[in-house]
Amino acid sequence: MTEEKITYILDTNILLHEPFAFLSFQEHDVVVPMTVLEELDSIKDRHKDVSRDARVAIRALEDALADATPEEVMAGVSLPNHNDDNVTGRLAIFNDYMLEQTAGKLSFNENDNRIINTAIHIQNINKDRKVVLVTKDINMRLKAKGAGLNFVEDYRTDQLIDDIQFLTKGYHQFSGDFWAHVNDCESETEGRNTTHYIKKDLLPSVYMNEYLLDEGEHFAGKVTGWDEENLAITDISRERLMSKQAWGIHPKNVYQGMAMDALLDPSIDLVILTGPAGCGKTLLALASALELVVERGLYDKVIVTRSTPEIAESIGFLPGTEEEKMAPWLAAITDSLEVLHKQDENMDGSLNYIMDKANIQFKSVNFMRGRSIQNAIVLLDECQNLTASQLKTIITRCGEGTKLVCSGNLAQIDSNYLTALTSGLTYIVERFKDFPGSTTVNLNGVVRSRLASFAEENL
Structure with missing residues (x-):
């Protein structure tokens, strides 16, 4: 019929x-x-x-x-x-x-x-x-x-989820102790890495690189594979997550620990960070980028870009070069750089040295089309204001050896044509959740200040 x-x-x-x-x-x-x-x-x-x-x-x-x-x-x-x-x-x-x-x-x-x-x-x-x-x-x-x-x-054909509360957070939290839920488990250890094989029934709707936590604050793992019957979970423990460090920055909570684990892992090509204002998305991304470029030498440069209001609006009316024109929109990055070097005797000198040493480049989204970016870390801030097609344009620019970090807050969409459900950020979170080279982490909790935390909860 x-x-x-x-x-x-x-x-x-x-x-x-x-x-x-x-x-x-x-x-x-x-x-x-x-x-x-x-x-x-x-x-x-x-x-x-x-x-x-x-x-x-x-x-x-x-x-x-x-x-x-x-x-x-x-x-x-x-x-x-x-x-x-x-x-x-x-x-x-x-x-x-x-x-x-x-x-x-x-x-x-x-x-x-x-x-x-x-x-x-x-x-x-x-x-x-x-x-x-x-x-x-x-x-x-x-x-x-x-x-x-x-x-x-409303037009919903392009929506991958019906309610933003169902958006993938990047982790699954078990009630109580994780091992109380596990009846059958096999484990193997290689070096300092232990992998547990448990029945898939325990977590039927699993996806790659999903973090697993328990309320007991002891266990932390990451899904690294599965077949029809079993899940492969790499045991990374809360202690190892909380002991991560990048450019002098340590995680303040387990969510930041998961984010740093993904950011510092060179096998992960795409890291998507979501969460409220003040949860540390930009600071963690920048600190990890400096760590990987300057300290570890895994990448050649850091490219910082974001949509300029209104949704990649022309920046031609501001004076100066492309990087000088982008400066007002990228103040969040320079603010984070200042936080990372506020203890230095000469902060301005440190900032200039790091900008040169890490080869940090500010670029406009407008000029990303047609490029091919090799061996770089690309930090894409304020992703919630980009459409799926704009994000596709940027992601497809990333060539061999490039790591892309997309961050955004779905509660701060400025576009007249986008909602939390139709934002490009929501789109890539859902589309890439089964891709083995990507990780999503929702940074749950404001760490900026008690004022910011109260405002996020009550305004």
């Missing part, structure tokens, strides 16, 4: 968020109001990152409708179907300027109202079909409901 066909009306912000969104509705019909095309046209020439998405959306729509007659465009053109059944959806352009202002309709003075009126009109002439307006604008969803539209939804 095939599912009943639904008609989806797309708002402009859906095509800005995902330019190929109209292809994601499978066998259902998609309607794009004329007002949406006009808004895309006005956005495509702006000097903002969304202008590129507007141009991509316009080209994608043009490709889908290129061979259709005006009558076919209004009636609907069949979209490609990737399912086994032969049921295809249709894409249509609706000329909302044909609608007349009548009692009960919203004013035509605003574009949002035109799109809502289009949805209500289609709902009225298709009484036997479900008609859904899809928009990321919360206020528009409320207005549409108030105007009499039965179904209004």
Whole structure:
């Protein structure tokens, strides 16, 4: 039995968020109001990152409708179907300027109202079909409901999880003592490393490099492999985690210990650090980068980059070179450098020496496309403001011998088009959790100050 066909009306912000969104509705019909095309046209020439998405959306729509007659465009053109059944959806352009202002309709003075009126009109002439307006604008969803539209939804096709509380934290905490949960275990020791093999039933939804902790504050391990029956867990102990050190910095809690374990491990190519403001993401990443570059000589340089508001906005109006222009946005890094060297007799001299010795380079996300970064540590701060496609651009720049550290706080998203569920940071946490060369750690707990801790909990 095939599912009943639904008609989806797309708002402009859906095509800005995902330019190929109209292809994601499978066998259902998609309607794009004329007002949406006009808004895309006005956005495509702006000097903002969304202008590129507007141009991509316009080209994608043009490709889908290129061979259709005006009558076919209004009636609907069949979209490609990737399912086994032969049921295809249709894409249509609706000329909302044909609608007349009548009692009960919203004013035509605003574009949002035109799109809502289009949805209500289609709902009225298709009484036997479900008609859904899809928009990321919360206020528009409320207005549409108030105007009499039965179904209004957010665009969730790109969401990998339904609730941010289900986002992978990078560790699993057992209640009580870990060994009280284990009935059958085999262990083998090689050098100072001990690996335990336990039944997979104990942790059915396991993923690579997931840390395991217990409430007894004794056991700490990391998942390093599995088969159909058993899990391989490397015993790393809490003492070893808490004794980690990088550039004079020691972990203040076990979460920072897990983060430093991943940051200092050269076999891990991607480290994702999430957590609230003040939990130590930037400081730990920078200290570990200096340790690996200067002390251990495993990498040649440190590249520091982040999105510049608003979402990789142009930095051309600031004076100076690229690095000087980036300085205001990278104050968090220079602040952390000062913390690491505040005990030095001449802090300014130390900072200049380290900047040169570690070959620290400040780069803009805008200029990462097309590069190939070799044998470096890349620190990508404020990842929560990047989309999945922007993060893909940066991650695919990393060549041989490069380690990438992505950090961000999902409670501090500045973008108008992103939420905690659709942020690129959430996307890579879920996509990379089964990749053996990556580790995610949620730094649970604020260590900046008691003031910051109170503010994080109560504001």
